Amino acid sequence: MRKPKLERLTDYDTFAIPVEQIFVDAGFNCRDEFSLREVGPLAKSIEQHGLQFPVIVAPRKGPIPYRLVCGFRRLAACSDILKMPAVPASVRTDLTEAQLRILNFAENLERDDLNVMEEAKAVAKLVRHGESIRSVAAQINREQRWIRVRLRMLQLPKPVQDLAVSCRFGETALEVLWQQKTPDAQIKAAESMAAAKRKGIKEFHQAAGVKHSFAARRTKKAVRDMTAKILSAGLEGGMPRFGAWFMGEISDDELWLDVLKELAVHRLAKGQNADKQTEDAGESDSRN
Helix, strand or coil: CCCCCCEEECCCCEEEEEHHHEECCCCCCCCCCCCCCCCHHHHHHHHHHCCCCCEEEEECCCCCCEEEEECHHHHHHHHHHCCCCEEEEEECCCCCHHHHHHHHHHHHHHCCCCCHHHHHHHHHHHHHCCCCHHHHHHHCCCCHHHHHHHHHHCCCCHHHHHHHHHCCCCHHHHHHHHHCCCHHHHHHHHHHHHHHHHCCCCCHHHHHCCCCCCCCCCCHHHHHHHHHHHHHCCCCCCCCCHHHHHCCCCCHHHHHHHHHHHHHHHHHHCCCCHHHHHHHHHHHHHHC
């Protein structure tokens, strides 16, 4: 199908693309699905002040020549509520699939309106498409710890995820929840933290009651042995809580449990079987 000639809009340095020529894939967007009621205020603002930021699209094969990359709510407001026949859109032809997904993620991050679970799901999608934790962190200007915390969110029980979103737990609180040894303990800790935060307690994450026993620093041989053990298990991109283990704050068993959980996170993010990864690592541990 020949693409129609487009009208150039000098005010936007972009094109007016008919809405029926833009394919909307809700699964591509890093944000959860939304209702038209939610975009009502945005539609009113666009009606009064105009569209301040054009949507971003990329060429695609098929009868609908463009795919929406950024601006899902803006397009819904313009097309479904305001019934605009065309919208200002910037066409990106220079980006790979992974780069388009990162662009979608980065734009939403800049607007500061994603919750932590939406961020976690977006990071996991990027990892599944071949991006490393280091690469994702660099491209969205976040630390690798920020990425890891969100990947771990996908391994937490659903009640914990819900409380983390509704109570807006920060990274320290999420790390505390991750350190709990069982799902029941994680749920109990999350409920305690949520109750403390609702009471206005500033250091609410301490309500989880996490305690560590302290011991002497590990020897060089112990560090070499543990490093080799972790690497042989297949963990890439760093070792969780290794510094705490080195300082004697957590035991060998606690560190290894964290390693197994981290392996499951990596496998889940790549769309693989998390249980099998953990079993394989456990078998390797039993042989050592």
